[in-house]
Amino acid sequence: MTQALVSILDDEPAIRTMLADALEEAGFRTMSFGRATEFEAALKTHTPDVCLVDLSLPDKDGLTLVHRLALEQGATVIIISGRAQVQDRVTGLELGADDYVTKPFDPAEVVARIRARLRRDRPVAQTGNCARFNGWTACFDSYTLMDETGEQTPFSHAEGEVLRLFLERPKRLVSRAVMQETLGGAAGESFDRAMDVRISRLRTKLREDPKNPRLIKTVYGAGYIFLGDVDWS
Incomplete structure (x- = not known):
């Protein structure tokens, strides 16, 4: 290796x-x-x-x-x-x-x-490195999002960590505690703020309405739910 x-x-x-x-x-x-x-x-x-x-x-x-x-x-x-x-x-x-x-x-x-x-x-053993959901394809080898027309938008490594966490747990509540445990870092205001920024950027790249996002929903006081149908390859 x-x-x-x-x-x-x-x-x-x-x-x-x-x-x-x-x-x-x-x-x-x-x-x-x-x-x-x-x-x-x-x-x-x-x-x-x-x-x-x-x-x-x-x-x-x-x-x-x-x-x-x-x-x-x-x-x-x-x-x-x-x-x-x-x-x-x-x-x-x-x-x-x-x-x-x-x-x-x-x-x-x-x-x-x-x-x-x-x-x-490291990729999860049973999960591929590309995921398709709601007209989007996220490729974690190239750090890109591609829409149905083929237009590509890059995402950062940090944003990719959060996106992958959601795509591996579709339609399930992802709490702040799970995010901190999975992604690492000290729990607290700075971690919460960093997650909020990453999620806001992901919503922008997924062309979500910030007032009424369709895919990444905030459950106030609990965490987030990703509502897309995900197919890994």
Whole structure:
């Protein structure tokens, strides 16, 4: 089995070395970069499974980069940052990051979080990677939604996690507790807000009426129900 590739983007050489050593000892392949421009150039020839991204970069805004990665790459995106404010965490998750680790950290914790994310990202054994529902096709290999005319709309890795959760549980209540347990992350206001943002974006991409959505229904005080008929392939 090919070892997962982790790209590390941090302007501190000591951080890059510490993470690379811990990850390679744990069996991962790594690539390390000190500047966003070098990191982005490498993406043209390499497709990492996980991107570790520092927010304080010398040449580009880290949050903008995280947002682009979430939209265009299939990789898991984990922010590593010295910014410990709750709002920074919320913003990072809203922009598409899958996890947020604050400095200083134990590299063993980062390794454990990466392993946990990759386990969650594996397809369920009995489920394919494309699902058809109500005139839509969601493909989780390419991170795209396709309508009946063939028009494609990309969705982020974070949005895909939520969509897949709904499509695997059609016409069943998905509570906030189930979402937190399945998708990971600390329960609380920041998690709830991140989920609300992802669901709002999914509704927009599915061309739902925000005041009366047909597919993703909110059950106030309980969670959500996906009302479509789903066929996996």
